[in-house]
Amino acid sequence: MKLGDGVEAAIHCAATLASVDGNSTMPGAALAECFGLSPSYLLKHLNQLTAARILDSVPGPAGGYRLARAAEQITLLDIVLAVEGREPAFRCGEIRQRGPVKIDASAYVKPCGINVAMLKAERAYRAALAEVKLSDIVADFMNDADPRTVAASCAFVERHQRSQRVQPSSNQPGKA
Amino acid sequence: MKLGDGVEAAIHCAATLASVDGNSTMPGAALAECFGLSPSYLLKHLNQLTAARILDSVPGPAGGYRLARAAEQITLLDIVLAVEGREPAFRCGEIRQRGPVKIDASAYVKPCGINVAMLKAERAYRAALAEVKLSDIVADFMNDADPRTVAASCAFVERHQRSQRVQPSSNQPGKA
Numbered sequence: 001m002k003l004g005d006g007v008e009a010a011i012h013c014a015a016t017l018a019s020v021d022g023n024s025t026m027p028g029a030a031l032a033e034c035f036g037l038s039p040s041y042l043l044k045h046l047n048q049l050t051a052a053r054i055l056d057s058v059p060g061p062a063g064g065y066r067l068a069r070a071a072e073q074i075t076l077l078d079i080v081l082a083v084e085g086r087e088p089a090f091r092c093g094e095i096r097q098r099g100p101v102k103i104d105a106s107a108y109v110k111p112c113g114i115n116v117a118m119l120k121a122e123r124a125y126r127a128a129l130a131e132v133k134l135s136d137i138v139a140d141f142m143n144d145a146d147p148r149t150v151a152a153s154c155a156f157v158e159r160h161q162r163s164q165r166v167q168p169s170s171n172q173p174g175k176a
Numbered sequence: 177m178k179l180g181d182g183v184e185a186a187i188h189c190a191a192t193l194a195s196v197d198g199n200s201t202m203p204g205a206a207l208a209e210c211f212g213l214s215p216s217y218l219l220k221h222l223n224q225l226t227a228a229r230i231l232d233s234v235p236g237p238a239g240g241y242r243l244a245r246a247a248e249q250i251t252l253l254d255i256v257l258a259v260e261g262r263e264p265a266f267r268c269g270e271i272r273q274r275g276p277v278k279i280d281a282s283a284y285v286k287p288c289g290i291n292v293a294m295l296k297a298e299r300a301y302r303a304a305l306a307e308v309k310l311s312d313i314v315a316d317f318m319n320d321a322d323p324r325t326v327a328a329s330c331a332f333v334e335r336h337q338r339s340q341r342v343q344p345s346s347n348q349p350g351k352a
Contacts, residue, residue: 098212
């Protein structure tokens, strides 16, 4: 079992965007630079986060990305599912019905117990991811990381964020 | 995130082997037939289970596979790790150290908080898998599955198991 590299990139980018001022944005190229990633590689994952309404993608000369909602309202589970998809990791192929032991379909109304047990474990995983808010990740970084990395990270955000003249979102008038 | 198909095959095979009599074995070809799988495909996963000491592979004309220990002493976690490997699904690439924000190595002694949170969730997943014994899976099947599939499965095992003339294992003399 392996999570794609995109999960690490996506969480770091979302945590970075949690630090921009107000409704400012940060360009994808700056986020890629921040973590030594290729902009085209990162774009795929920024698009996934945007499609999942975790990020807003703002077009135009001062455009870029910003969080679509408060960091307190984004969990690690939201980000993992946005990048990896919502399907469970264990995908039952119903092999119990494939061999000569198979009888008619009425015998398989109850789900396979192996599938039930595997999905139960996956619910525990998802519940643990859902307990961690993006704001927790940011707060832990601010409190626990080496002060030099915190200062360097804040300076990078300060240098690359782009303030907006317009309201942040048409469905949230006046909240900027 | 996706688990390989081998996990489903491996758990079904181990559960089937939990039903053979005493120290009897079942050939890999019969296990493959039981679940409509290619014998060469299944061999890879039977080898993984054998390498992890979940199965014994018995050579010779009456050879085949059997559980290397009691079904009460095998968990779903044992099987998943045997097939998928023991590495965590989330593999931190330390991208926090890749970009221009990077400072000297002394600033990264503490692990990245994102890695810590992801691994904590994975521990919850593994703990849930470790709670389920192979014997639970078998007992649930015997108690809850359609009686026709239970009967068909038992008849298949009865037909394909191979009794042994020798002791089951050189380090367990007299336990057969």
